[in-house]
Amino acid sequence: MPESILGDKEFENIPSIKSKALRINLNENIYGTFAEIGAGQETVRNFFRAGGASGTVAKTMSAYDKDFSDAIYGVEDDGRYVTESRLQKMLTHEFDLIEERIDRVKHPNRLFFAFANTVATIDFAKKYKGHGWVGLRFQIDPTEPYNEITLHIRFHENDAQLQQVTLGKLGVNLIYGAYYKYDEPNKLLRYLYDHIDQDKIEIDTINFYGPRFENVDNRLMSLQLIKNGMTDAVMFDASGYNVLPAKILYKKNILALRGSFRPVTKVNIDMFKHSYEMFLNENRVDKNKTEVIFEITLSNLRADGEIDEEDFMDRAKLLCSLGHTVMISNFQEYYKLVEYFARYTKLRMGLAMGVSNLIDIFDEKYYRHLSGGILEAFGKLFFKDLKVYLYPMKDSETGEYINSENLKVHPRMKELYKFFKYNGKVVDIKDYNPEHMDIFSREVLHMIEENKDGWEEMLPAGVSETIKKKRLFNYNPHPEEIKD
Secondary structure, eight states: OOSOOTTOOOOOOOOOHHHHHHHHHHOSSEEEEEEEESSOSHHHHHHHHHSOGGGTEEEEEOOOSHHHHHHHHOOOTTOOSSSHHHHHHHHHHHHHHHHHHSOTTTOTTOEEEEEEEEEEOOOTTSSOOOEEEEEEEEOSSTTSOOEEEEEEEEEOOSOHHHHHHHHHHHHHHHHHHHHHSTTOHHHHHHHTTTTSOTTTEEEEEEEEESGGGTTOOHHHHHHHHHHTTSOSEEEEOTTSOEEOHHHHHTTOEEEEEEOOOTTOOHHHHHHHHHHHHHHHTSTTOOGGGEEEEEEEEGGGGEETTEEOHHHHHHHHHHHHHTTOEEEEEOOOSHHHHHHHHHTTOOSOEEEEEEHHHHHHHTOGGGGTTSTTHHHHHHHHHHSSSEEEEEEOEEOTTTOOEEOTTTOOOOGGGHHHHHHHHHTTSEEEOOSOOGGGTTOOHHHHHHHHHTTOTTGGGGSOTTHHHHHHHHTGGGOOOOHHHHHO
16 A cells, blocks of 8 residues: 555644553553542553553552642642642652662663642632643653653633543653653644643643753743743743742732833833832732733744744843843733733732833724724723833924823824823823933844944943843954953
8 A cells, every 4th residue: 555645745643642652651661650639540541541551650649638648748838739849749759769669770771750740620610720730750861860841731621521631631742752752842842732722721831850951941941832822921030930920920919011121221120110119009009919020922022923032032031130020921912911910810900111002002903803892902901900100201303201191192092091091090100210211122232233332321230241241132242352
């Protein structure tokens, strides 16, 4: 029988879930433990059904009872069970047991692994769809230290049994990808969704560790999550570490600043400082429960239609070096950003922005895809306890400072704008520094790339040194600098 005929087109032949599990089972060296809590033993079930699992599965367990689980893995400080900390304790406990109980002299080629998940499926009232942590600790070479992949998922299906099936497929894809695509982490990431519709489950955090992933930057992998449509937003803390958005945003007052930050300038920091002061003076805003987010939309990361990953890294490094939390999102419209925050908090929110951004918000062309048009968008944007803190703009021709009192929107939007303005939803940042009004990121970037003098003075303290030291934004040092 011919393998191909005239007219055939190339396509990627994706192995079935059963085929993936069977290939793992037939490998005489891959050997490990499955510990699954919260949604049945759905991953290991696929390995049992595929056949030949006796040489692969050392043990499978599901410590559902909380007291029993605590007796095995210990008690969490916060008393919760579906956490990254719990997942790490499960992986450590199970992997240590394998190494303790299996004689390396007798089995010198065994590639140990420990797979674990701790999840909460949809509740009975179907109001909370559930989430979970999934992880794999594994070896590619028996003489090497272990590698590890951990990820956080959010369920979108409305049935617990369907969620269990999806979780089982994801587990098989993770184990198979870890062993057979560890050298291509971008492909490994995409293969996690093999035989899973993307609207069924969301992966919003992923981290790679170990000798086989030494050259993997987890921030870039998070960027791939958005690029591949696996999630709408990812976050990094001040250390640059991938962090679960829910951990940062849950029950917090949120102040968000959107920008290109290419690079971050004195204008950005001036806007942040003064809007933050105003936000903290609002009623029901507790400083200890307030989070400031520097947010970059995916559209601001594109160059010639493609995402410029190197440029993205430059921006993230600078913002994190200043001690800020960074968020990369797929939200072009502000109302989507506010809806995302509303998943995690009901407390007060604020948006700090420039005049040009506010004028864009009142442009109807951005809302033609909504059945209710701009009114629907504004209902979603302002129905929460939200304020816009407006940073003024200097008119380059007249020298006039434009703020909420004299900005001009489209005549059809004038009355709508007045409604929000006079109801206190838009307030001016008045304590701004006029000396910063002539600083624009695009001009600073051009000066950096062209080795022009004077750009250092336009950036916050320490930023220019970071750009020079790490050669960010295509910075090329002068010969004198190299000599020094």
